[in-house]
Amino acid sequence: MKKGKAVVVFSGGQDSTTCLLWALTQYEEVFTVTFDYGQRHIEEITCAEEIAHDLNVPFKVLDMTLINQLSANALTRSDIAVTDATDGKLPSTFVPGRNHLFLSFAAVYAQSIGARDIITGVCETDFSGYPDCRDVFVKALNVSINLAMDTSLQFQTPLMWLDKAQTWKLADDLGALEFVRTRTLTCYEGIRGDGCGTCPSCVLRQNGLTTYLEEKQGSVAK
Numbered sequence: 001m002k003k004g005k006a007v008v009v010f011s012g013g014q015d016s017t018t019c020l021l022w023a024l025t026q027y028e029e030v031f032t033v034t035f036d037y038g039q040r041h042i043e044e045i046t047c048a049e050e051i052a053h054d055l056n057v058p059f060k061v062l063d064m065t066l067i068n069q070l071s072a073n074a075l076t077r078s079d080i081a082v083t084d085a086t087d088g089k090l091p092s093t094f095v096p097g098r099n100h101l102f103l104s105f106a107a108v109y110a111q112s113i114g115a116r117d118i119i120t121g122v123c124e125t126d127f128s129g130y131p132d133c134r135d136v137f138v139k140a141l142n143v144s145i146n147l148a149m150d151t152s153l154q155f156q157t158p159l160m161w162l163d164k165a166q167t168w169k170l171a172d173d174l175g176a177l178e179f180v181r182t183r184t185l186t187c188y189e190g191i192r193g194d195g196c197g198t199c200p201s202c203v204l205r206q207n208g209l210t211t212y213l214e215e216k217q218g219s220v221a222k
């Protein structure tokens with residue numbers, strides 16, 4: 001039996017789209033919330049909107065451009081290059097506390113529409129050094145949010161312990177491998193589907209897909 005209402009924190013990328021497809025199998029009513037934080041590629045928001053429209057779920061964009069008043073980084077400033085994490089430093093795509101803010105706003109939105117569950121595609125397995133994507137943080141925030149609003153909201157993190165190959169498997173199990181592969185945008189260069197193929201995000205995504213398809217091939221061959 002499906003549960004009531006849920007809000008999916010949605011960016012139009014592989015992970016959150018997989019979460020959205022998963023949520024549609026679990027809940028009676030699913031809502032999406034997307035954050036406009038002045039992404040380098042406004043294409044990201046268009047992509048998310050089109051997916052939400054095609055899956056027939058409400059789509060809400062919250063203006064979070066104010067975070068640019070706090071920090072400069074590669075995702076929002078076109079003059080800063082996207083670099084990998086090196087020398088123990090965080091990657092240049094990092095906005096400190098971004099996920100913390102997004103989850104907090106998503107929780108207030110969920111509360112306002114009477115949704116109990118908030119689904120986020122954060123993942124500790126592949127986490128690129130973002131401390132607010134870790135399980136311990138999400139659990140701690142969950143407690144704080146409920147204290148803050150005197151509610152019993154629940155963050156759901158279906159991808160928390162999956163690697164990228166397992167996330168592709170989940171999409172495939174949901175009958176949506178091609179949908180996720182062709183429709184989502186994860187590339188830092190703003191190219192949908194398989195993307196530019198060379199940015200850190202594309203490499204992670206492609207390696208996961210290759211691993212999953214090889215494993216699938218292997219298990220079929222047995």
Ligand SMILES: [Zn+2]
Pocket residue numbers: 186187188189190195196197198199200201202
């Ligand atoms: Zn790319």
